Amino acid sequence: MTARLPPLNSLKAFEATARHRSVKKAAAELNVTPAAVSHQIKALEDHLGVQLFRRYNRALELTDGARACLPKLREGFDNLVQAVERLRAYRGAGMLTVSAPPSFAARWLMPRLHRFLAAHAEIDVRVSARVRQAADQGRGAAAERATLDDWMADSDIAILYGRGEYPGFQVEELLPLTVTPICSPKLLADPRHPLVGPEDLRHHMLLHDDTGDLYDGESFWELWLNAAGVSGVDTRRGPHFSHAVLALEAAIEGLGVVVTLPVLAEADMHAARLLTPFALRVSLISAYYLVCSEASATRPAVAAFRQWLLAEAAKEQKA
DNA sequence: ACGCTTACGCCTAGACCACC
DNA sequence: GGTGGTCTAGGCGTAAGCGT
Structure with missing residues (x-):
């Protein structure tokens, strides 16, 4: 199916350069030198036999052909990301990794966890106590997002102390x-x-x-x-x-x-x-929030844990 | 000085083939 | 089937050059 595809890195370099309208900025994003990006774009143009950029001194302009294909290319990369996330979510179908702040894990989750384990003997739960560094404070939304991405890369579900502003994830308030x-x-x-x-x-x-x-x-x-x-x-x-x-x-x-x-x-x-x-x-203002990726939310183990956690929290608030 | 391209060369991984 | 040598493609960096 992919036999007619040019190298993926060339497509990545092209997409990043088109987005930034700059070889230098694309190179910074991809952690390579501008020369490497220039190579990739040239190789892609040679491979396709189509000019992608009009080169001016210190400026680039997309050709009509390049502009026409960009939306599909971006859609393709988005689909790839989703597919990879879905694959990650399925590692160990019966294993569930939960990240939570240490105090929450020790004082709230642990005393209740036996009830979930008793009801779901087929699910192996791994609790990972994670600390959001004080250094994250004030570093802005991008840093916050990077930390969250890092957490979610090896967790199926996370409990976060914060304000619930986690775009791109399924977020539910667990405990005010x-x-x-x-x-x-x-x-x-x-x-x-x-x-x-x-x-x-x-x-x-x-x-x-x-x-x-x-x-x-x-x-x-x-x-x-x-x-x-x-x-x-x-x-x-x-x-x-x-x-x-x-x-x-x-x-x-x-x-x-x-x-x-x-x-x-x-x-x-x-x-x-x-x-x-x-x-x-x-x-x-802050609360405990339940966060999981769109892909992992569809897993039965994640859905079961989420449902149980929300029920436990609801009991807590009634009490 | 800056942003970009190009020539050149190095490294790595994979394909292919011959040989044992 | 396993091993080792060779070739090729892909990826990248350095240095130099170009035009503003």
């Missing part, structure tokens, strides 16, 4: 989020400084879950204290933790009070290791 102070019951009973009202926080160690800085700009402590109308608490003091799970462990040990996501502390609250001393919960 709130934050509130969480601490050990021991702190409430502290005879010297009982934790009765938010003002009493000035007498306690503040534990910082730094996850909040990544996507909401403001620290969780600042967010909650502002909403509570409390002043006079120095939010600069206290230890910082890169993951909510670490801050929660510190809280369990009675080190202090952390403002973080109560959804990550349910099991500990149920076991009376932790509690929320104040009723106020402040909603976040």
Whole structure:
């Protein structure tokens, strides 16, 4: 079927050059030198016997023939990408790779996963705890997209903490989020400084879950204290933790009070290791989102996991 | 100085063939 | 069938040249 096709790289070079109207920019995109791109285009013109560009000094113009074939060529590349994605999605039909932030994986997913495994013994689940680097912050949509592409290249489904702006993927909000102070019951009973009202926080160690800085700009402590109308608490003091799970462990040990996501502390609250001393919960702009590619969404294992996850999240919100 | 093309040469992978 | 040598195509880089 492909016997009459010129080399694929020549077509890639042509498409990139036509899109950028520049050999240099196409070369940068393809990670080769401009000479290599020029070679490819020349080879393609020789192969087809058709001139593709009119060359001017420091400028290129597509010929009518080239312009006419470009839409079909792009469509062809799009189809290739989709076909390859579909093939990737089918590696190990009964294997499911789920990427999730470490704290979510440990504190929300793990306590529930046994129910999915019991109902779907034929599916082998691989959970991959992934960290979005703080360096991604502020690098713009392209960097965000590159990180997401990287995650999705080896995951069937991903749970992301963010704002749900992931074009090109199937995205569903899994859990809207709130934050509130969480601490050990021991702190409430502290005879010297009982934790009765938010003002009493000035007498306690503040534990910082730094996850909040990544996507909401403001620290969780600042967010909650502002909403509570409390002043006079120095939010600069206290230890910082890169993951909510670490801050929660510190809280369990009675080190202090952390403002973080109560959804990550349910099991500990149920076991009376932790509690929320104040009723106020402040909603976040960010939420946990369920993300998968169009291609992998059609896989039965992915569909089953997605459905189960959304049902678990719905139960959570009703509770 | 810049963007592009061209000549030349190197490297790699695959096809083909002869030989064991 | 396996191995080794040769040829060819594809891919790319460097250096030089061209025109503005």
